[in-house]
Amino acid sequence: MSSILAKIGLTASATSFGFSQCRSSIASHQSLVRFFHSSQFWYGDNAANNAKNRERYANDPEYRNRMLQKQREWTRERRAKDTDFVANRRQSNLRWIAKKRPAHIQNYINDPEYRKSQKHNRRNSEAVVQRADLKRKANINNSYQKNALLHWILKATWQCRLFWETHEPLISEEPDGTPGICSSCNGVSTQRLWWRRKKVDEKSAEKMGDESSKQVLDCHNCFCDMDWEKALPLGYRGHVFGSGKRLREPD
Ligand SMILES: [Zn+2]
Incomplete structure (x- = not known):
């Protein structure tokens, strides 16, 4: 019996049997057999049970909500008990x-x-879309202006005649945009409009090599956040989108 216990990772000690015997009227050998069988069941079918639970979690919304609720309660308790x-x-x-x-x-x-x-x-994620809408409407972090500039550049047929001091716009030929990595926020995303830096500082150029340093890109958000005045093309600085003033085509 002791070798069987060793197999399931338990040690047969006199005190543990004694404890079982004291707590119930079941004879010690019956208790051990019952315990062994229940342990064997648990260990042997652990992977199968997990798979079953995963399937139930994916397909049974009521079960999923119950599990999520339990998780939320557990997190709340941990937060209250553990400050770190x-x-x-x-x-x-x-x-x-x-x-x-x-x-x-x-x-x-x-x-x-x-x-x-x-x-x-x-x-x-509806929550993400709703949050972005609210931010835009309230122009939080200049998001209304940034979004208006983006759409103006994408719509303007004469945008190729505009000139920016620090960057040049790269408009994707793909309707869904082109994937790229932003050098400022380091985010990887698909954008209809990327901004290519005209000048790359020496340190970055050295790090990236000659060819790569020609394609240092910034996402629209990072480009606008660098300096909003410079985000507007030369001759259009100071413009406020939504003010009713129409932007005219350059001569
Ligand atoms: Zn960025």
């Missing part, structure tokens, strides 16, 4: 993202299917 819980969790998430990031970038740039799945996930 939030910071530790954030650190752990950041480590996980950093570990996965190189593969994510490679897949995103080179695999259209992977890109599609990422886009689908983001579009599905």
